[in-house]
Amino acid sequence: MAEQVVIEKASSFMDPFKGVLLTYLIPESCYDELFLNFNFLHVPCLKILLSKGLGIAIILGSMMVKLPQILKMMGAKSGEGLSFQSVLLELLAITGTMAYSIANKFPFSAWGEVLFLMLQTVTIGFLIQHYGGRSGRGFLFLIVYFGLLVVVLSPVTPMSVVTTLQAFNLPAVIVSRLIQAATNFRNGHTGQLSAISVFLLFAGSLARIFTSLQETGDALMAFTYVISSACNGIIALQVLYYWNSSAERKKKKKKKKRE
Known part of the structure:
Protein backbone atom coordinates (compact mmCIF):
# COMPACT_ATOMS: atom_id res chain seq x y z
CA MET A 1 0.00 0.00 0.00
CA ALA A 2 2.75 2.41 1.01
CA GLU A 3 4.65 1.55 -2.17
CA GLN A 4 1.57 2.37 -4.27
CA VAL A 5 1.25 5.77 -2.58
CA VAL A 6 4.92 6.54 -3.35
CA ILE A 7 4.43 5.57 -7.01
CA GLU A 8 1.33 7.78 -7.27
CA LYS A 9 3.19 10.76 -5.74
CA ALA A 10 6.15 10.21 -8.06
CA SER A 11 3.79 9.97 -11.04
CA SER A 12 2.04 13.25 -10.18
CA PHE A 13 5.38 14.98 -9.60
CA MET A 14 6.82 13.80 -12.93
CA ASP A 15 3.66 14.47 -15.00
CA PRO A 16 4.78 17.97 -16.16
CA PHE A 17 8.05 16.47 -17.48
CA LYS A 18 6.62 13.25 -18.91
CA GLY A 19 5.82 14.62 -22.36
CA VAL A 20 9.32 16.04 -22.89
CA LEU A 21 11.04 12.91 -21.57
CA LEU A 22 9.00 10.55 -23.77
CA THR A 23 9.38 12.74 -26.87
CA TYR A 24 13.11 13.39 -26.71
CA LEU A 25 14.83 11.03 -24.27
CA ILE A 26 13.28 7.67 -23.39
CA PRO A 27 10.47 5.23 -24.31
CA GLU A 28 7.52 4.84 -21.92
CA SER A 29 8.81 1.51 -20.56
CA CYS A 30 12.01 3.23 -19.41
CA TYR A 31 10.06 6.17 -18.00
CA ASP A 32 8.13 3.73 -15.77
CA GLU A 33 11.31 1.83 -14.86
CA LEU A 34 13.37 4.90 -13.89
CA PHE A 35 10.87 7.44 -12.55
CA LEU A 36 8.05 5.30 -11.16
CA ASN A 37 9.83 2.12 -10.04
CA PHE A 38 13.01 4.04 -9.10
CA ASN A 39 15.15 1.37 -10.75
CA PHE A 40 18.04 3.74 -11.48
CA LEU A 41 20.43 0.84 -12.19
CA HIS A 42 18.44 -0.47 -15.14
CA VAL A 43 21.35 -0.59 -17.65
CA PRO A 44 19.41 -0.73 -20.97
CA CYS A 45 17.35 2.31 -20.01
CA LEU A 46 20.38 4.17 -18.69
CA LYS A 47 22.13 3.57 -22.02
CA ILE A 48 19.16 5.01 -23.90
CA LEU A 49 18.98 8.03 -21.57
CA LEU A 50 22.73 8.65 -21.82
CA SER A 51 22.75 8.28 -25.60
CA LYS A 52 19.79 10.60 -26.14
CA GLY A 53 21.15 13.11 -23.63
CA LEU A 54 24.57 13.11 -25.27
CA GLY A 55 22.99 13.42 -28.71
Whole structure:
Protein backbone atom coordinates (compact mmCIF):
# COMPACT_ATOMS: atom_id res chain seq x y z
CA MET A 1 0.00 0.00 0.00
CA ALA A 2 2.75 2.41 1.01
CA GLU A 3 4.65 1.55 -2.17
CA GLN A 4 1.57 2.37 -4.27
CA VAL A 5 1.25 5.77 -2.58
CA VAL A 6 4.92 6.54 -3.35
CA ILE A 7 4.43 5.57 -7.01
CA GLU A 8 1.33 7.78 -7.27
CA LYS A 9 3.19 10.76 -5.74
CA ALA A 10 6.15 10.21 -8.06
CA SER A 11 3.79 9.97 -11.04
CA SER A 12 2.04 13.25 -10.18
CA PHE A 13 5.38 14.98 -9.60
CA MET A 14 6.82 13.80 -12.93
CA ASP A 15 3.66 14.47 -15.00
CA PRO A 16 4.78 17.97 -16.16
CA PHE A 17 8.05 16.47 -17.48
CA LYS A 18 6.62 13.25 -18.91
CA GLY A 19 5.82 14.62 -22.36
CA VAL A 20 9.32 16.04 -22.89
CA LEU A 21 11.04 12.91 -21.57
CA LEU A 22 9.00 10.55 -23.77
CA THR A 23 9.38 12.74 -26.87
CA TYR A 24 13.11 13.39 -26.71
CA LEU A 25 14.83 11.03 -24.27
CA ILE A 26 13.28 7.67 -23.39
CA PRO A 27 10.47 5.23 -24.31
CA GLU A 28 7.52 4.84 -21.92
CA SER A 29 8.81 1.51 -20.56
CA CYS A 30 12.01 3.23 -19.41
CA TYR A 31 10.06 6.17 -18.00
CA ASP A 32 8.13 3.73 -15.77
CA GLU A 33 11.31 1.83 -14.86
CA LEU A 34 13.37 4.90 -13.89
CA PHE A 35 10.87 7.44 -12.55
CA LEU A 36 8.05 5.30 -11.16
CA ASN A 37 9.83 2.12 -10.04
CA PHE A 38 13.01 4.04 -9.10
CA ASN A 39 15.15 1.37 -10.75
CA PHE A 40 18.04 3.74 -11.48
CA LEU A 41 20.43 0.84 -12.19
CA HIS A 42 18.44 -0.47 -15.14
CA VAL A 43 21.35 -0.59 -17.65
CA PRO A 44 19.41 -0.73 -20.97
CA CYS A 45 17.35 2.31 -20.01
CA LEU A 46 20.38 4.17 -18.69
CA LYS A 47 22.13 3.57 -22.02
CA ILE A 48 19.16 5.01 -23.90
CA LEU A 49 18.98 8.03 -21.57
CA LEU A 50 22.73 8.65 -21.82
CA SER A 51 22.75 8.28 -25.60
CA LYS A 52 19.79 10.60 -26.14
CA GLY A 53 21.15 13.11 -23.63
CA LEU A 54 24.57 13.11 -25.27
CA GLY A 55 22.99 13.42 -28.71
CA ILE A 56 20.98 16.49 -27.69
CA ALA A 57 24.03 18.01 -25.94
CA ILE A 58 26.13 17.48 -29.08
CA ILE A 59 23.47 19.11 -31.26
CA LEU A 60 23.18 22.11 -28.92
CA GLY A 61 26.97 22.39 -28.76
CA SER A 62 27.27 22.12 -32.53
CA MET A 63 25.31 25.34 -32.93
CA MET A 64 28.35 27.16 -31.56
CA VAL A 65 31.24 24.72 -32.05
CA LYS A 66 32.74 26.59 -35.01
CA LEU A 67 31.55 30.03 -33.94
CA PRO A 68 34.87 30.78 -32.17
CA GLN A 69 36.63 29.91 -35.44
CA ILE A 70 34.39 32.23 -37.45
CA LEU A 71 34.74 35.08 -34.95
CA LYS A 72 38.51 34.63 -34.84
CA MET A 73 38.72 34.90 -38.62
CA MET A 74 36.44 37.95 -38.72
CA GLY A 75 38.37 39.63 -35.92
CA ALA A 76 41.71 39.09 -37.65
CA LYS A 77 40.19 39.62 -41.14
CA SER A 78 42.30 36.65 -42.19
CA GLY A 79 42.01 32.99 -43.03
CA GLU A 80 45.73 32.38 -42.52
CA GLY A 81 46.61 28.79 -41.69
CA LEU A 82 43.24 27.37 -42.78
CA SER A 83 43.10 25.09 -45.81
CA PHE A 84 40.20 25.59 -48.24
CA GLN A 85 40.80 22.08 -49.64
CA SER A 86 40.38 20.71 -46.13
CA VAL A 87 37.07 22.60 -45.80
CA LEU A 88 35.79 21.13 -49.09
CA LEU A 89 36.60 17.59 -48.00
CA GLU A 90 35.02 18.18 -44.60
CA LEU A 91 31.86 19.40 -46.36
CA LEU A 92 31.85 16.22 -48.46
CA ALA A 93 31.95 14.12 -45.27
CA ILE A 94 29.28 16.24 -43.52
CA THR A 95 26.96 16.16 -46.55
CA GLY A 96 27.36 12.39 -46.88
CA THR A 97 26.45 11.81 -43.23
CA MET A 98 23.43 14.13 -43.43
CA ALA A 99 22.09 12.57 -46.65
CA TYR A 100 22.69 9.01 -45.38
CA SER A 101 20.97 9.73 -42.04
CA ILE A 102 17.93 11.37 -43.64
CA ALA A 103 17.60 8.59 -46.24
CA ASN A 104 17.71 5.93 -43.50
CA LYS A 105 15.30 7.94 -41.28
CA PHE A 106 17.68 7.95 -38.32
CA PRO A 107 16.48 10.04 -35.33
CA PHE A 108 17.57 13.69 -35.46
CA SER A 109 19.38 13.24 -32.13
CA ALA A 110 21.73 10.78 -33.89
CA TRP A 111 22.95 13.18 -36.58
CA GLY A 112 21.48 16.68 -36.02
CA GLU A 113 24.81 18.36 -35.34
CA VAL A 114 25.95 17.87 -38.94
CA LEU A 115 23.28 20.35 -40.08
CA PHE A 116 24.77 23.12 -37.93
CA LEU A 117 28.34 22.04 -38.67
CA MET A 118 27.54 22.26 -42.38
CA LEU A 119 26.27 25.85 -42.11
CA GLN A 120 29.30 26.92 -40.08
CA THR A 121 31.79 25.08 -42.32
CA VAL A 122 30.30 26.71 -45.42
CA THR A 123 30.72 30.09 -43.72
CA ILE A 124 34.38 29.33 -42.96
CA GLY A 125 34.94 28.27 -46.59
CA PHE A 126 33.47 31.56 -47.82
CA LEU A 127 35.55 33.61 -45.35
CA ILE A 128 38.77 31.88 -46.46
CA GLN A 129 38.04 32.95 -50.03
CA HIS A 130 36.79 36.42 -49.02
CA TYR A 131 39.80 37.31 -46.86
CA GLY A 132 42.08 35.86 -49.53
CA GLY A 133 40.79 38.54 -51.93
CA ARG A 134 38.59 36.09 -53.86
CA SER A 135 35.06 37.11 -52.84
CA GLY A 136 33.67 36.20 -56.28
CA ARG A 137 34.93 32.63 -55.88
CA GLY A 138 33.45 32.61 -52.40
CA PHE A 139 29.95 33.44 -53.66
CA LEU A 140 30.31 30.90 -56.49
CA PHE A 141 31.31 28.29 -53.90
CA LEU A 142 28.10 29.00 -51.90
CA ILE A 143 25.85 28.76 -54.98
CA VAL A 144 27.42 25.52 -56.24
CA TYR A 145 27.45 23.83 -52.82
CA PHE A 146 23.84 24.58 -51.89
CA GLY A 147 22.71 23.63 -55.41
CA LEU A 148 24.39 20.23 -55.07
CA LEU A 149 23.01 19.83 -51.54
CA VAL A 150 19.43 20.24 -52.76
CA VAL A 151 20.01 17.57 -55.41
CA VAL A 152 21.64 15.11 -52.98
CA LEU A 153 18.83 15.46 -50.41
CA SER A 154 16.06 15.15 -53.00
CA PRO A 155 14.32 11.85 -53.91
CA VAL A 156 15.98 12.10 -57.35
CA THR A 157 19.27 10.85 -55.89
CA PRO A 158 19.35 7.00 -55.69
CA MET A 159 20.04 5.33 -52.34
CA SER A 160 23.14 3.69 -53.82
CA VAL A 161 24.65 7.15 -54.47
CA VAL A 162 23.85 8.27 -50.91
CA THR A 163 25.46 5.11 -49.48
CA THR A 164 28.54 5.68 -51.67
CA LEU A 165 28.76 9.26 -50.36
CA GLN A 166 28.71 7.95 -46.78
CA ALA A 167 31.40 5.40 -47.65
CA PHE A 168 33.56 8.25 -48.99
CA ASN A 169 33.36 9.88 -45.55
CA LEU A 170 36.34 7.93 -44.25
CA PRO A 171 38.84 8.98 -46.93
CA ALA A 172 37.35 12.50 -46.98
CA VAL A 173 37.74 12.92 -43.20
CA ILE A 174 41.24 11.45 -43.20
CA VAL A 175 42.52 13.51 -46.13
CA SER A 176 40.89 16.76 -44.92
CA ARG A 177 42.50 16.48 -41.48
CA LEU A 178 45.86 15.42 -42.94
CA ILE A 179 45.80 18.47 -45.25
CA GLN A 180 45.14 20.75 -42.28
CA ALA A 181 47.80 18.97 -40.21
CA ALA A 182 50.31 19.32 -43.06
CA THR A 183 49.44 23.04 -43.38
CA ASN A 184 50.05 23.52 -39.65
CA PHE A 185 53.35 21.62 -39.85
CA ARG A 186 54.53 23.57 -42.90
CA ASN A 187 53.66 26.92 -41.30
CA GLY A 188 55.08 25.98 -37.91
CA HIS A 189 51.93 27.36 -36.26
CA THR A 190 48.15 26.91 -36.40
CA GLY A 191 47.38 30.42 -37.73
CA GLN A 192 43.75 31.47 -37.25
CA LEU A 193 42.71 27.94 -36.25
CA SER A 194 40.53 28.22 -33.12
CA ALA A 195 41.64 26.00 -30.23
CA ILE A 196 38.12 26.07 -28.75
CA SER A 197 36.54 24.81 -31.98
CA VAL A 198 39.21 22.12 -32.42
CA PHE A 199 38.74 20.70 -28.90
CA LEU A 200 34.93 20.84 -29.13
CA LEU A 201 35.01 18.94 -32.43
CA PHE A 202 37.30 16.32 -30.90
CA ALA A 203 35.03 15.85 -27.87
CA GLY A 204 31.90 15.74 -30.04
CA SER A 205 33.27 13.09 -32.40
CA LEU A 206 34.29 10.92 -29.43
CA ALA A 207 30.79 11.12 -27.93
CA ARG A 208 29.23 10.33 -31.32
CA ILE A 209 30.90 6.89 -31.39
CA PHE A 210 28.69 5.79 -28.49
CA THR A 211 25.49 7.52 -29.67
CA SER A 212 25.84 6.12 -33.20
CA LEU A 213 26.12 2.55 -31.93
CA GLN A 214 23.29 3.04 -29.44
CA GLU A 215 20.77 4.89 -31.62
CA THR A 216 21.43 3.67 -35.16
CA GLY A 217 23.35 0.41 -34.76
CA ASP A 218 25.04 1.37 -38.02
CA ALA A 219 28.66 0.16 -38.00
CA LEU A 220 29.61 2.38 -40.96
CA MET A 221 28.53 5.56 -39.14
CA ALA A 222 30.21 4.51 -35.89
CA PHE A 223 33.48 3.62 -37.65
CA THR A 224 33.41 6.98 -39.44
CA TYR A 225 33.30 8.73 -36.05
CA VAL A 226 36.15 6.55 -34.73
CA ILE A 227 38.34 7.70 -37.63
CA SER A 228 37.08 11.28 -37.26
CA SER A 229 38.02 11.26 -33.56
CA ALA A 230 41.54 10.04 -34.33
CA CYS A 231 42.03 12.72 -37.00
CA ASN A 232 40.56 15.48 -34.83
CA GLY A 233 42.91 14.30 -32.08
CA ILE A 234 45.91 14.93 -34.34
CA ILE A 235 44.82 18.55 -34.93
CA ALA A 236 44.14 19.01 -31.19
CA LEU A 237 47.66 17.77 -30.38
CA GLN A 238 49.10 20.22 -32.92
CA VAL A 239 47.20 23.09 -31.32
CA LEU A 240 48.80 22.19 -27.99
CA TYR A 241 52.24 21.67 -29.54
CA TYR A 242 52.26 24.98 -31.43
CA TRP A 243 50.59 26.94 -28.63
CA ASN A 244 53.74 28.86 -27.63
CA SER A 245 54.90 29.52 -31.19
CA SER A 246 51.47 30.94 -32.07
CA ALA A 247 51.60 33.23 -29.03
CA GLU A 248 55.11 34.44 -29.95
CA ARG A 249 54.01 35.08 -33.54
CA LYS A 250 51.15 37.26 -32.33
CA LYS A 251 53.54 39.30 -30.15
CA LYS A 252 55.87 39.87 -33.12
CA LYS A 253 52.95 41.04 -35.26
CA LYS A 254 51.88 43.51 -32.58
CA LYS A 255 55.43 44.89 -32.34
CA LYS A 256 55.61 45.36 -36.12
CA LYS A 257 52.30 47.26 -36.11
CA ARG A 258 53.56 49.58 -33.35
CA GLU A 259 56.77 50.23 -35.29
